[in-house]
Amino acid sequence: MGESFHDQLLEDSRFLKADRRLDTELTDKVILQLNRIYPQILTDKEATKFRDLDVPTCVRLGELLTHLLGKGEEACKEFYRALHLHVEEVYFSLPTRLRLRDSLDPLAYPGVYKQRYALNDRGPLFFLSCFSVAVGMAILYYYSESKVTGGSRALGMAALGLGRKTREVLIWYTEEILTK
DSSP: OOSOHHHHHHHHHHHHHHOTTSOHHHHHHHHHHHHHHOTTTSOHHHHHHHTOTTSOHHHHHHHHHHHHHHHOHHHHHHHHHHHHHHOHHHHHTSHHHHHHHHTSOTTTSOOOOOOSOSSOSSOHHHHHHHHHHHHHHHHHHHHHTTTOSHHHHHHHHHGGGSOHHHHHHHHHHHHHHHHO
């Protein structure tokens, strides 16, 4: 990455303060993560100050970000790690993360291919012509079924090379047509 975590947090802090997805509970989770795992970044006294429920969440979050920016690069990195762990949807919608995702090499990380026709590349006219041929054959078969008995005989002859169950069905169908 070209930027440091400190620079990224400077850029993302405006977004984080305005985003309402970081409610009181999620902000407290991030503060507790920083306090418990990294007490050198956020001491117990500082964590208690940032978890004060009498202060609005957006103010507490702004003070926390200012405090972390003053602590240095490692504190900013651990804030991003805690944010990723507890509030993934906010983490992936940060301006720096969106820019990083969009700037990746498309050959190394293939995205979603924008292909208009998934099954073939012939287009809608080809589909319509094939569909109309199939409908035409279905209509021809439907209207000529009662008049032509040669087709039913051909079905009976076709049953010779098939399995026993299939043969019985085709022969039954042929006999039923002949008895009509």
